[in-house]
Amino acid sequence: MxxxxxxxxxxxxxxxxxxxxxxxxxxxxxxxxxxxxxxxFIEYLAIKKAAAKAARDGTTVPEVRAAFDRAAQIDDIQSVSGKDLEISKRNDKVVVSFSYSREIALAGPAYLVYRFQDSTQP
Incomplete structure (x- = not known):
């Protein structure tokens, strides 16, 4: 060679x-x-947008929950409903918080879990 x-x-x-x-x-x-x-992640963004809109539109807890539920029907949000929201006031502005988790089955007993937690800014 x-x-x-x-x-x-x-x-x-x-x-x-x-x-x-x-x-x-x-x-x-x-x-x-x-x-x-x-x-x-698309649903998370829709939840975040619906929570922000509900915080802007509503002044009482039932109004905020109803506004969120209307937006959830339009955007087909399944993970969170109006009753799952934590609603408070800071400096006379409505703050909407939410927390939830979603999981994906991988194989057998293995799951991939996504945990989301966010709130609107006052």
């Missing part, structure tokens, strides 16, 4: 077949979890 052939074999780099399989499995798992996570 010539020295050029020996050097070219040493310079070859890349993934083996098993490496490609592991990378492929990782990508498939990332897409599967991401595909289930995106709707959860």
């Amino acid at each position: 010539t020295p050029q052939r020996i050097n070219s074999r040493r310079q070859q780099r890349g993934l083996s077949f098993i490496g490609v399989i592991f990378v492929g499995l990782f990508i498939v798992c990332a897409f599967a979890i991401g595909g289930q996570s995106i709707p959860i």
